[in-house]
Amino acid sequence: MFVVVHYSEIGTKGKNRPFFEKKLVDNIRSAFAKETYKTIKRSYGRIIIELQDNVDLKAVEQRLKETSGIANFSFTYYSDLDLEKIKEKLLEIAKEHKDKTFRISAKRSNKEFKPDSQELNEVLGELLVNKLGMKVSLGKPEVAFFVEITERGAFIYTDKIAGFGGLPVGVTGKVVSLLSGGLDSPVASYKMFKRGCSVVFVHFLPENESTNNVENKIVKLVDNLKRFQFKSKLYLVPFNWLQMEIIKAVPAKYRMIVYRRIMFRIAEKILEKEGALGFVTGDSIAQVASQTLENLNVIYEAAKYPVFAPLIGDDKREVIQVAEKIGTFDISTLPYSDCCSFMIAEHPETKSKLEDIKSLESNLKIDDLINKTLEKTEVKVFMNKRL
Secondary structure, three states: OEEEEEOOHHHHOHHHHHHHHHHHHHHHHHHOOOOOEEEEEEOOOEEEEEEOOOOOHHHHHHHHHOOOOOOEEEEEEEEOOOHHHHHHHHHHHHHHHOOOEEEEEEEEOOOOOOOOHHHHHHHHHHHHHHHHOOEEOOOOOOEEEEEEEOOOOEEEEOOOEEOOOOEOOOOOEEEEEEOOOOOHHHHHHHHHHHEOEEEEEEEEEOOOOOHHHHHHHHHHHHHHHHHHOOEEEEEEEEOHHHHHHHHHHOOHHHHHHHHHHHHHHHHHHHHHHHOOOOEEOOOOOOOOHHHOHHHHHHHHOOOOOOEEOOOOOOOHHHHHHHHHHHOOHHHHOOOOOOHHHOOOOOOOOOOOOHHHHHHHHOOOOHHHHHHHHHHOOEEEEEEOOOO
């Protein structure tokens, strides 16, 4: 059995296209144990996987659905580049669909093969009409037979399975995701996978009676998201003692803003250690008090590196739809203690001014606090098991 993998956006990359193709091939290889496949090769606008016998096709399908950069893929039958052999294989496949209307969709990347694509459509269509009595429907066929003529041979299939889309993980660089444990930040991380980013996760952990429950929840989230990249890393940063220092110096209505600014400064050290190029947050404009335009400007000012907020224009319904799709919704909705809401005012400041916040921060020995916090940070590594 073969799998023909197609991509879309990679095809627009011009002279850089081979780089993107090679990375997608590498990522597919990382997803599968060598016992799963015989070969994985690029072939003129597609990737062809030759599977070992008796492989779990459902498991292969699921793994490919989780590999970014794939537009669609198909489990396919193979034929040598001989018209009579192609006819023979097509008849064998079509017998299971002989009571359905059909269409032939032939495509040649191997232009030396004759007949050409349109003539092949006609020849193969005539074959099914004459041999099996099938009826043609070009507009709304009940089954479509796809025939791809490549340098390696002919591939024939009936189903296209939608893939992840986007770009292969790792082609655009590494980012640090500030993973809160709510609905938004896991979805934001997922969207960065889709744009070809490797993602390192950072969570700021409350140190109280619920710490173990929170840590278990965050571990479950990363364990879920790890399937989109071969290796994931989670930094668990103890934040409660540092918050106590902030509470002593900062009025309640400003604390959430200061919390988040210092989180960025701590995460900056992790970003530099990891060689990452930016931060990812689950921010959405005006969703909560800290996400007004004024407050986001003040919070992001503390970040020395770019802050990417892929959900910035999404509403909660849109976020929930993606969370349900990727399997993080049930985990994200488990109860947990959120650092950012600890000991803040009932009505936090929504239009903060940078000079006011910096004046409050001047009462804190921020560099010392950051260094002590990093000393206590725990790192967990998650490997996505090869199929």
